[in-house]
Amino acid sequence: MTYVIIGNGVASIGAIEGIRRHDPKGQIVIIGAEDTAAYGRPLISYLLAGKIGPERLALRGADYYAKNGVELKLGTSAAKVDTVQKTVTTDKGETIKYDRLLIATGGVPFVPPIPGVKGADIYSFTTLAHAQTLIELSSKIKRAVVIGGGLIGLKAAESLHDRGVSVTIVELAPRILSGGFDEKAGKLAANRLKKVGIEVNCGVTAKEIQRDQDGHVKGVLLTDGRFLETDVVVVAIGVVPHSALAKEAGIKVERGIIVDGKLMTSAKDVYAAGDVAQAIDMLSGEHRVVPIWPNAYNQGYASGRNMAGAKQPYMGGLPMNSISFYGLPTISVGTVNPPEGDKNFEIFAQLDEAKEIYRKLVFRDEKLVGYVLVGDIDKGGMYTAFIKFAMPLAGEAKDKLINAGPEVFLWPAELFDETWNPEPAQAAR
Amino acid sequence: MKRVYPNKDVCIGCHICELACITAHSQSKDLILAYTVERGQNGVSSCKHVYENGPTCVALSCRHCDEPACVAACISGALQKDPETGRTVYNREKCVGCWSCLMACPYGAIARHPLEQKIVKCDLCFDRPGGPACVAACPNKALKQEER
Numbered sequence: 001m002t003y004v005i006i007g008n009g010v011a012s013i014g015a016i017e018g019i020r021r022h023d024p025k026g027q028i029v030i031i032g033a034e035d036t037a038a039y040g041r042p043l044i045s046y047l048l049a050g051k052i053g054p055e056r057l058a059l060r061g062a063d064y065y066a067k068n069g070v071e072l073k074l075g076t077s078a079a080k081v082d083t084v085q086k087t088v089t090t091d092k093g094e095t096i097k098y099d100r101l102l103i104a105t106g107g108v109p110f111v112p113p114i115p116g117v118k119g120a121d122i123y124s125f126t127t128l129a130h131a132q133t134l135i136e137l138s139s140k141i142k143r144a145v146v147i148g149g150g151l152i153g154l155k156a157a158e159s160l161h162d163r164g165v166s167v168t169i170v171e172l173a174p175r176i177l178s179g180g181f182d183e184k185a186g187k188l189a190a191n192r193l194k195k196v197g198i199e200v201n202c203g204v205t206a207k208e209i210q211r212d213q214d215g216h217v218k219g220v221l222l223t224d225g226r227f228l229e230t231d232v233v234v235v236a237i238g239v240v241p242h243s244a245l246a247k248e249a250g251i252k253v254e255r256g257i258i259v260d261g262k263l264m265t266s267a268k269d270v271y272a273a274g275d276v277a278q279a280i281d282m283l284s285g286e287h288r289v290v291p292i293w294p295n296a297y298n299q300g301y302a303s304g305r306n307m308a309g310a311k312q313p314y315m316g317g318l319p320m321n322s323i324s325f326y327g328l329p330t331i332s333v334g335t336v337n338p339p340e341g342d343k344n345f346e347i348f349a350q351l352d353e354a355k356e357i358y359r360k361l362v363f364r365d366e367k368l369v370g371y372v373l374v375g376d377i378d379k380g381g382m383y384t385a386f387i388k389f390a391m392p393l394a395g396e397a398k399d400k401l402i403n404a405g406p407e408v409f410l411w412p413a414e415l416f417d418e419t420w421n422p423e424p425a426q427a428a429r
Numbered sequence: 430m431k432r433v434y435p436n437k438d439v440c441i442g443c444h445i446c447e448l449a450c451i452t453a454h455s456q457s458k459d460l461i462l463a464y465t466v467e468r469g470q471n472g473v474s475s476c477k478h479v480y481e482n483g484p485t486c487v488a489l490s491c492r493h494c495d496e497p498a499c500v501a502a503c504i505s506g507a508l509q510k511d512p513e514t515g516r517t518v519y520n521r522e523k524c525v526g527c528w529s530c531l532m533a534c535p536y537g538a539i540a541r542h543p544l545e546q547k548i549v550k551c552d553l554c555f556d557r558p559g560g561p562a563c564v565a566a567c568p569n570k571a572l573k574q575e576e577r
Contacts, residue, residue, distance in 0.1 A: 014501065017510070020512070040504045040505045040506060041504075042504040042527070043504060043505060043525065046525055051525070052525060056505070056522075056523060056525075058506065059505075059506035060506055060509070293502065293504055293529070294498070294501045294502040294529070294533055297500070297501035297502070298501045301496065301501070320502070320529075320532055320533065322502075322527055322528045322529045322531070322532040323527070324526075324527070324528070329528055331528065331531075331532045333532060377528060377531065377532070377541075378531070378540065378541060379537065380528070380531050380532040381530075381531055381532060381533060381534040381535055381536065381537050381538075381539060382535070382537040384532060384533065384534075384535050385535030385536065385537070388535050389535065406537075407480060407482075408480055408487070408489065408537070409480065409482035409485065416437075419492070419536070420434065420435055420437075420487065420489065420492075421434050421435060421436050421437070422434075422577060423577075424577040
């Protein structure tokens, strides 16, 4: 059995570990466009901020690939997939035969068609190479405008600020972090950034990037008429699935590559995982692209074990983000912004602005379906349990969760016993 | 693998497991020094926590899951599954303190270190002769380490 994995991010690490759980022998070949072993992609903001050195980036130890019998083809891209002949052809002209193929090519930065966006001084922030470029640049520039107030944009802003660059964030939505946070959580995070001197502008975006005669960026003209002088622009609107390879191979692609319950694509023996995949979402039951780290690992793992013949479906993704802004920790899990006016949802929110503490719980059908924590995050995982295990929360249990917080005695007795003190026959997990 | 299983029906909520855990993870390996000095100085804290609900008590810590949510969520590679021992191992040097594991673990088994941007999690006392200190210290055999 030969497993070929295209892409060398965390989904591929998950896939290796999923395969090896069930098949210790099969050959694994990884084709990775970047020239390093898999690294913690979110760590690039720690690297840019100078908090860690490059030696801490690798996700696994130096002997990991050898130990797991993985052949790495780095600095190599897949140019073509033939699902009939079951081959992958690389950009170096090599053709590799597969029995099972995983497409885990991730996402690419989305760059909107703003006038002037093409040319010098425009940067993205999603790869190690981007981080290295910005590190070199940071000693030569004074000002940066970051377009996009999501996780990538804010972390880019924070890290550049730590390098001594004066940073302004521009966000089209009325608040930063509009995806996973609500207004109050977004405001607490924004206040932290403003306090250290990062300028945050919401409800506006770049209308035009203006350049001088040499083609260098002069500044950004905003939709509200203001002009921000700057040396560089970092575009951090988000990522879109890198699905061209799959499309060209005739594999079904909507927003991302469509996969079934075992993460197989429309082509037999071809699987997809991570930011490129449109996989089932635990809460909605719909197929969605949710480009977050834990989903990528979990999809990689589930595809790996299924490629190895284990026949265990993917349990579905759960949106979750944990991120800190200058020491202010935040966690957001599940459905945190239900449709306005939808009576199926019930929201309980408490804000202590002075202490920078916020907690929001979202219920649907007497179950917890989402939460946000800012400041006091210590019980995060205990809340996640109620969502992940879809625990019924009627009457007193719900009151206790709201008033006293989550605790293990609110669990149904059966789940409690199975989890913590199982009969030997049930203990395999 | 042998895991530690807590039995709430016989746990008496004495917190001795927590003290044993602090001692085992201290530098001095001395209960009084660990509690009075090291707790404040280097933040040594228990990986095990006793939860109470009226007369019912239970002492919980990392379950060393077969497919741990913390490993999936870890952005730095600090948390990994050791395929040989089955333990969910934590490499403190690699950890950046992003709290993704704390968010992902539905068992509440991961805590923030009180002083540093690191986590506190059960290591099954892997280097302690005689196995987990909490199991050895439990006066009513509410904690058992066994193969199930």
